[in-house]
Amino acid sequence: MTTVRPTPSRPTPSEASPGPAPAPTFAVISGAQVQQALQGREKEIVEVVEATYRLHGAGDTVNPPSSFLRFPDRPSSRIIALPASVGGETRVDGVKWISSFPPNVSAGIPRASAVLILNDHDTGYPFACLESSIISATRTAASAASAADRLSRGRPRPTRVGFFGTGLIARYIHTFLEGTGWSFDEIGVHDLSAESAAGFRLYLEQSRTAGRVTVHHSAEELIRSSDLVVFATVAAQPHVHEVSWFGHHPVVVHVSLRDLAPQILLTATNIVDDIDHCLRAATSPHLTEQLTGNRTFLDGTLDDVMAGRVAVPADRTAVFSPFGLGVLDLAVGKYVYDEVIRSGELQVVDGFFHELRRYG
Structure with a gap:
């Protein structure tokens, strides 16, 4: 992996100069990085969540129904997909994939585990995968x-x-x-x-x-x-x-x-x-x-x-x-992503996207 140091925000296609678009990148953000970005910032995160509720109330989000994956042989367990899109200044799409397996508790590990995928607003390319049980609990x-x-x-x-x-x-x-x-x-x-x-x-x-x-x-x-x-x-x-x-x-x-x-x-x-x-x-x-x-x-x-x-x-x-809205996960996840960039510790997976030429 390559560590990416802080850089200015990426230009949108309308702002970019003519010529080939930069190759998309993909980063992985660990639970330790997520926790570090969020710890002690409760007031800020409540402000992020309330701002997202306002965007949702104003219709500047997309939050389709969650999809539940259930198992006949494990009726107490489930995995849920929460796709969503947030407008406003956040401008990010994505999906949270979160599992709830209550038997985990007796095995000594948390009931829930999750990842969050962030997609670029303009290209649709996923640009980050974040450990998300902490993000989910935080939102x-x-x-x-x-x-x-x-x-x-x-x-x-x-x-x-x-x-x-x-x-x-x-x-x-x-x-x-x-x-x-x-x-x-x-x-x-x-x-x-x-x-x-x-x-x-x-x-x-x-x-x-x-x-x-x-x-x-x-x-x-x-x-x-x-x-x-x-x-x-x-x-x-x-x-x-x-x-x-x-x-x-x-x-x-x-x-x-x-x-x-x-x-x-x-x-x-x-x-x-x-x-x-x-x-x-x-x-x-x-x-x-x-x-x-x-x-x-x-x-x-x-x-x-x-x-x-x-x-x-x-x-x-x-x-x-609260049913729990995917737009909240996206807003908090984008906050984490921006904080990790500011810290200079963003870990990019080299060559994650390989087929980038339309005709080879």
Whole structure:
């Protein structure tokens, strides 16, 4: 591989001088480089994610439905393709290819793994492959932190947070909450795996978080004692059914999408990232639509909330259910790519594209 030092942005074909176009290049960006580019920049990444939501709301993105690859012999596992295109200043196309294999956890490796391919806006040539489990977790956490902030405005700022599900995504969400200025008096933890709950508690204690950490042994206990509830599980179907547990009207960040029964959503203010995307694949909002036969229980998108088109009342539970948009992965991935170029550490695969002459 060849290390590419910082250079000015490539000219578009319309800007380029007459003559042969430069040969396209292809770079590989490792997880270590991705982490280095993103670490400690939570506020910047939330700004990137919110700007992308605005572009999406304005129609300056393309985000077709995700494609699910499922396996009859491994029903709990799946691999998902998320193709997308982002306009604005980002101007990049691409696809995230992310797998979810829950049995990995018992084998001691993370459940999810992913790569992200970035394609040039003008030529369509792929120009980078990035390790993307970190990008995926980062854009999810940034989206969650943004929603927690936006949905909490107009009510007392939550001081008690509860994490239902204690894997990598929960860790990233906690990091993004703290990195964007949140502090909590109490942090609740609940997981069906006592080992996972204990591990997350140890992480919280080692991160020197100011709040008192409590491991709750029931879902009801966690929810009732939290003003902000984060669902980050691998649940395949709703398992939380009791409306009375939400009588104190918390803000709920429902990133795992399938935890809440329809009766919970029907008593809440429901905000999603994209209505059409969220109402598919047996998500809790999708099941609610099937039950009611309509979409009137949805109040709008996070972009609507940011723009002031939708208000979030304090006297109702507020639920954010993000399906997870490929445009967010692209925007964060392009941010990483640009940071790696600036660092002078971009690793280009020599001769990756070989057949570049039309007639040989």
